[in-house]
Amino acid sequence: MSEHVLVIGSGRDLPTRLRRARAGTRTTVICRLDYLSKLRETTEHTRIIGVSPDAPDDEWVAFAEAVHARHPFTRIVAFGERDQDKCALVGQALGLAAHSPQTTTLVYDKHAMRARLREAGIDTTACAQVSDVEELRAFLAAHDTPCIVKPGSGSFSKGITLARHAEEADAAFARAGGGLEDADGTPVLVEQFHEGPQFSVEAFSEDGDHQIVAITRKYSDPLNFVELGHVSPAPLTPAQEKQIHHYVERILDALGIGAGATHTEVVLTENGPQLIETHVRMGGDEIPALAHDVTGVDIADCLIRHTLGEKVLPGIRAALAAPRTPRSSAIWFAALPAPGVLAETTGLDEARAVPGVTEVQLLVPPNAAVDTLQSSTSRVAQARAIAPSADEALAAAREAINRLTFHLRVHAAGQGAV
Incomplete structure (x- = not known):
C-alpha cells in the first residue's frame, strides 16, 4: 500500500526525504499561511493547504477530515516546534498515530509541565x-x-x-x-534559576521505550541565554551520563511521550540534573548533525523511517554499540555588537581553512537588516568542526568564526546609514 502522509507545518527538507524514503509515498501539507514561503519542492506535494495563523483548532481538523474523506491519510507528522498541538488533535480525529493532545499541552505549557513533573516527584523547581x-x-x-x-x-x-x-x-x-x-x-x-552547565539530550522512543542518542554541552550568552555554541559528546563522567539518561527517561514517561524524536534541555546542578524544558521534535542548531558525527545515528533519517512505520530503535542501539574512534563535533555562532545592515562578510576562505573545520555558513544574506543577540534568529554565521576532543573541536569552530569580518552599515544619530 502506498503511503499518504499528512505533514503539519513546513518541515524544511524532511517532507522531500519522506517521499524519497519509500516509492509511491505522497505528502499533503497543512500549514500556517506565514509558513508557505518555507516550503520546499512545493510542486511535489499532492496538495498544500494554507491556514490563517489565528485559525481555530477545529478548522485544522476540518481541512484534514475533508482531504481524508477523498484521499485517506496513512500517517501524520509534525517536524517542527509549532503546531505539534494541531498534529495531535488531527491525529486523534483521524485515528492516526501521534502524540496525545494532553502530551503536547504539557510540552507547550511550561507551567503545566512543571506541575506534572512535581506530581511525579521529578521536579521541585x-x-x-x-x-x-x-x-x-x-x-x-x-x-x-x-x-x-x-x-x-x-x-x-x-x-x-x-x-x-x-x-x-x-x-x-x-x-x-x-x-x-x-x-x-x-x-x-x-x-x-538552577546554577550549573547546561546540556541538550537527544532521544528516540518507540512504544514507550526510550533510547538516549547523544548528550550535547551547550554554551549560552550569560545575559539572555541565547545559544552561542554546542559540542557533542558532552564532557561528562560515566556516572553523570547515567544520571542524565535516567532523569530524562523519567521525564519522557511522566509527560506521556512514547514515540519519536525528543530534545530535552537540562542543567547539571550540584544536586543532580534539573529540567529546563523538553520538546517533541529534533534539536535545532545542527545538534542532530553533531550527534551524527560522533555516534553514526542519523536522527532525521530515523524520524523519517519511524514516520513510515519502521522500527528504528534496534538500528540506533546497534550504531551506538558499534566501535568508533572517539571524536568530538562542535558548532559556534557569530552575533553582532550593534544593529544595522550587513553589507558584506569577508574571511570565509580563511575560516574554512582552519584545521578540523567542516563547514562555515552565513545565516543572513548581504544587505540584510541585522540586530544584536536577541534570539537564535539574530545570529549571522556558524562554523562546525570535528576534532579528537571537545576542547579542540570548540577551539577550531571558534577560531573559524573569529576569522570572519562583518562589514556593518549603522545609523548614526540624526543621519542616514553610514
Missing part, C-alpha cells in the same frame, strides 16, 4: 505564572533567589531574562511578554 509586573515582583521578593523570566510558551530562545532582584521585574516582564511572534498572548513564567 519553584515557579509561577504571573499576569503583571506586581505579581512578578512579589515572586522575586518572596523567593530571594535568581529566577528565569520567560514566555510561558515560545521558541528560538526569545524573551528570556535572568532576574536577581525585584527591581528587575519591569524589564524582565516586558521582555517575556512583549508581543513575541510565537509567544504573544501567552502567560509570563517565572521559575527558580
Whole structure:
C-alpha cells in the first residue's frame, strides 16, 4: 500500500526525504499561511493547504477530515516546534498515530509541565505564572533567589531574562511578554534559576521505550541565554551520563511521550540534573548533525523511517554499540555588537581553512537588516568542526568564526546609514 502522509507545518527538507524514503509515498501539507514561503519542492506535494495563523483548532481538523474523506491519510507528522498541538488533535480525529493532545499541552505549557513533573516527584523547581509586573515582583521578593523570566510558551530562545532582584521585574516582564511572534498572548513564567552547565539530550522512543542518542554541552550568552555554541559528546563522567539518561527517561514517561524524536534541555546542578524544558521534535542548531558525527545515528533519517512505520530503535542501539574512534563535533555562532545592515562578510576562505573545520555558513544574506543577540534568529554565521576532543573541536569552530569580518552599515544619530 502506498503511503499518504499528512505533514503539519513546513518541515524544511524532511517532507522531500519522506517521499524519497519509500516509492509511491505522497505528502499533503497543512500549514500556517506565514509558513508557505518555507516550503520546499512545493510542486511535489499532492496538495498544500494554507491556514490563517489565528485559525481555530477545529478548522485544522476540518481541512484534514475533508482531504481524508477523498484521499485517506496513512500517517501524520509534525517536524517542527509549532503546531505539534494541531498534529495531535488531527491525529486523534483521524485515528492516526501521534502524540496525545494532553502530551503536547504539557510540552507547550511550561507551567503545566512543571506541575506534572512535581506530581511525579521529578521536579521541585519553584515557579509561577504571573499576569503583571506586581505579581512578578512579589515572586522575586518572596523567593530571594535568581529566577528565569520567560514566555510561558515560545521558541528560538526569545524573551528570556535572568532576574536577581525585584527591581528587575519591569524589564524582565516586558521582555517575556512583549508581543513575541510565537509567544504573544501567552502567560509570563517565572521559575527558580538552577546554577550549573547546561546540556541538550537527544532521544528516540518507540512504544514507550526510550533510547538516549547523544548528550550535547551547550554554551549560552550569560545575559539572555541565547545559544552561542554546542559540542557533542558532552564532557561528562560515566556516572553523570547515567544520571542524565535516567532523569530524562523519567521525564519522557511522566509527560506521556512514547514515540519519536525528543530534545530535552537540562542543567547539571550540584544536586543532580534539573529540567529546563523538553520538546517533541529534533534539536535545532545542527545538534542532530553533531550527534551524527560522533555516534553514526542519523536522527532525521530515523524520524523519517519511524514516520513510515519502521522500527528504528534496534538500528540506533546497534550504531551506538558499534566501535568508533572517539571524536568530538562542535558548532559556534557569530552575533553582532550593534544593529544595522550587513553589507558584506569577508574571511570565509580563511575560516574554512582552519584545521578540523567542516563547514562555515552565513545565516543572513548581504544587505540584510541585522540586530544584536536577541534570539537564535539574530545570529549571522556558524562554523562546525570535528576534532579528537571537545576542547579542540570548540577551539577550531571558534577560531573559524573569529576569522570572519562583518562589514556593518549603522545609523548614526540624526543621519542616514553610514
